[in-house]
Amino acid sequence: MEFVLLSAKLQDWYKEPREEQRVSVPVLHQACVALYEDRKWYRAQVTGRPGGRQVEVQYVDFGNKKLVSVSDLRKIKDEFFSVPSRAIHCCLSDVVPPDGDVWTEACRRRFISLAHQKLVIVMATGEPPQTQPLPVRLFESSLDGPLDSIAELLVQEQLASFTEGLEPPAEGEPAVWDPPLESGSALPAVEEAQSEEALDLPSQLKLIHQLKDLNVRVSHVNSPSSFYVQLGQSGPQLQRSGPQRSGVRAQRMSELVEEQCEHLEHQDLVWELDQELTEERPVPVTLLRSNETGKLVSMADFLDSKGPAAPPGTRCAGSDGDPVPPVPPTPQPRPAPRTVASAEKVETGPYRPPSLPGLGPASLRVTAVGEDGLLHARTPDAEAVRRRLGERLQQSMKTLPRQRAYTWRTVRGLAVRGPDMLWYRGQLLELLGGHVKVQDVDSGLVENIPVVHVYPTLLCDDTPQLSVSCQLHGIQPVGGRWQCDAVALLRELLLSRRVDVEVRALRGPEDAVLGPFISPKLPQEGEPFQVKVKHLRTPNELFLWPLEGSSEQHLEGEHLEEALSRINDDMEATQHLTDMRQGGPCLAQYSDGRFYRARVDALSGVEPVRVLVQHVDFGSEDSLPPARLRRLPAALLRFPPQALEVKVSGFGPPSGGGEQEEEEGAVLSYSPGWSLKATMDMLHMLHGHITAAIVAREPELTVLLYNEDGELVHLPLVSSGLAELE
Template sequence: MKDVYSSLEQEVVEWKETMDCALLVFEHKEWRRGKVTKVISDKSVEETSSRWPLPVKLYAKDEIGQFVNIAQYLIKKGLALPQKISTAPDGRAVQTDLKQNDSQQSLGEATEIVEYSAPNHEDFLPSKKMYKSPVLPNVNIFEVEVTGVGDDGIIYGVPVSLKKQFTMLTSAIQTSFKVLPFLKPYCYSKREGCIVKGSDTLWYRGRILEMIKGSVKVHYVDRGYTETIPQCHVYPVLMYPDIPELCLPFQLYGVTPVGNKWQEDAIDTLRELLLQRNLEVEVMVPSENCIQTLLVDLRFDGMSVSCFMIHHNHAVQNEKASIMIKKFCPDLNNGENVPEESWDLMFEGLLSSHFETVMLPEYDYPLLPLPGKVFPATVKHLETPNQVYISVGPKRDVESDSDTDDSGISYEPEDDLEQALRELNQNAEALSLLTDFRSEMPCLAEYSDGRWYRAKVLSLEKLHPLMILVQHVDFGSTASLPHTRLRQIPAHLVQYPARAIKVKLAGFKPPALMNEVDRLVYSPEWSMEALWTMIDIVQGNQLTAFLVSLYPEVSVFLYEEGSLIHLPLVEKGLADLDM
């Protein structure tokens, strides 16, 4: 074009709209094709040139030799954002193609979200759309995991069948959403879809509820709870808008909260009772969609949540729900509207011998000598190389008839306890279940060898399923066990002192420099090699303990045949001397 039009002489032309022409672009000093759009005067016209640069798709081979769209590849790697194409005819065609590509992407891949705007900040204003409403399971009774309870008493849960999809969706969002342009002031709308940066630094799909000064109140549409967060943690775009919300909203059927509004203590009860638990859901009022809250009966371990809230005086029964109440709580009213009397009868069953736990004193511990004295000891359990549980006293045989030695320490005869435990295990099926899980409660715990040993309750580790953290008092080790592996302990077994005493081994400490990568997770200052070395030293050996102090913790030196047991660790560089 330059060669042709640069050499032509200027001619007088009567310009008309839509005429094709050639124009000289002074800033680039080049000729381009154009079209007259408006005749301003006989010497000036308004024209448009062909779109430049031309929008194209470029393909190249990826790491495995497959041809991929370079734009999609950059988006997948988090190096670019999808661009919303203009409304020109060619732009619509490209946008349609983007939507088709998006529908073909799996959750595990980065997709081109058509609601994304161009990186141009002025254009980064997506349409005010919402995520699709949740889809009801095609069954009337199903299982959900309760993920949230709102202040209005609405209970949110994710169907167990969708848990895997939630995990995949969360992972896909993190992959797709790595780089963001700076967001200029934006006017949020109520119920507008967005993505939210949670307290775990991950992005989740959300919905705007209201603006509170510089903060935004949002609802996590796939997690089911509400939170007020800084505005900088909210971005007004939709992620995977074709995927419906995964969390279902539920309302307890057949009950009305006291005062027609759920009180704070009632909400606290619901959260403590239901959160992170799997519950059975029965839809009581069929619905075509989940735009409105579902009226359901929630049941845990066969117990209706509605009945539970009625019994604890947080709600009252609706007359229309009397059939449901009779079905799942037959003893609640017995045909009459007097639930308190019926529940009194149920409490009598809880006081039966099957549920009764004898209140027992805590275990005693052996008396230790004054600091500076020595006594025989055996290591029963190690937490770290210098934090161990020891058993006080020499290794005895069955013919020993002495319960003292020259150190002045008194010991209970070991044979009596061992014989009592042996007899108990022969009739273990007669033991009663443990029903009192208070801290330090003496009990019997089933070990992996199938035998029952003395233990004590440390804490409730998990509510659903119920898991109790216990410690074997004669060995020092701990275990997290279901309540079915705990039994009440006969009172005569509590009279024997616990044999495992926690002590700190004096004379050495963790090394200042350690190249060992394999470390103890719960005590990273120690290496696994140091722990295994100490286990090899003390395992099954009769040791001598020198008591250094009793307070603030019991501290001892341990010797084997006159040598400090920690010296091999120091020689190997696994520990430093601490004198």
């Protein structure tokens, strides 16, 4: 029953996806909850990481293994550790494959037909190490007649052989498979009592080698040497016994007492059971012994009279018939609660930008050629620094850091352990399941590396990056994109060679000096001005732009639209964005394929990496991969954003009026107070001649909007009940 309740709790807890439950970086042997083919959740353990976005898990309550996606894993709640794993790893004892090597497919199929998902009787024949399967003998369940040994059936069908020195029973002689009992066992032979009432057993096999006729279900089969069984009964509590079992209970209790009191074996001991037998240890009893006069007295009274055997004021039952005080419960040691380590939040900045060579002739050593056709090279000075830096890197990481799960959202620079077991400096480009895409900042080489070989820490951060990115001047790839054969040719011609180059232009690390966008000049408070609404978030939160004076804004005779067109015509001249700090400027590619000015808001995804940006000239937001982001030329910062975020004053969402719409799903998911109808009506009313007047600048820019008749645009929403006046 406890497993039925456990399964119901699992389905209820994990039916709704929660971000904090997701497993970002699975670790070997990590306990988790995994989704199965029936779309239900089961307890599992990570047993392998084949790569990509898949891991191998074993369902601990059944024994089978399966490859699942990382997205189908969840962190396990502490309370789900309370029930022991149900599947017990076993092997069929006394038999081996006929050829002594491997089991044949025919034998495996036959064993599955005899045992898989069937109730069988199991008898343990040994107690192996914890890492080895438990050797058992299996018998087919039968209501009457002798039991059929599955091992004998396999031998008779010539699918298996008995181990050396073991012979099958004689013809017509029933086989007796009594498991051996350990000497000094705490359980006496109670076959007669077992026939009357079976004991409830724990779901572990601590005492299974002392029992027989145990019903189990075979839950999963790999071969006769590896299969999993589930106990039919798992309740560890011993039930209350009837009068017919009092003799058995007395015999068992007497043996337990004698084991606890071996030093009093020469004494005449009489014991009384204080309460019903439970799993509690030590068992609470009252011991009586003869005193000097031959009278039975309480052992507690006797010890109390001899010395400080009991606390002051405590009196136990004696021969005078004093009442027995309640026995205080003995505190039982409890195992420490099992916890699953959550992802550790860590933040690292980038390594310092490299020193660039001067304009004119220079000598460089090419260290890498990227898929985008960029060359990565080192100057002679950087080559000398690299030799000294290698020794410093190994000295700074003398011990292997402890591997943990990290969030990776705010990690940029990191330490990389290479295949040669040496340390290198890198920067994180993208997280790919159990791997990360990393670029070596000292060579420019890009590789996919398992997360267990990278650590979010900066090594020798006082030394700048040694690799300089170079672009071939005046060369454009065919079709606008570098093909694989072209990149391969560049690597064959240039890689690991020293070349003489002429530096025609320098593009430094612009993201290190770029600041925020400049603020536009706005009219005074209360002064009306004509605006154009560019984006609507809710009926009272939108983005607009003043029409008066915006067309005259230009830089060195070039308007913003002209500058953006020029940059889009030569996107190869721009570099990929590497500084993804919150609020940083960038160029973001829109759905029309062109790049527009944007601002980084946050990382919206890690697997794969996605960046949430806001188009500052339109107000709309987009979640994009890093490949669709570019560094913003510094000159474009001198144009103010063409969309101002404002709050429209004077009205708000109706209080309680949108309950019906919310039930029908006709509300904004990100702002449930507003209905879709109110949003669409407001959007329709904002077309045409709109005038704004600033009401307040702090804490946020607040305005009033008027239509061409000079009336507040939100009044129709209020009159129709879609909004309320504030």
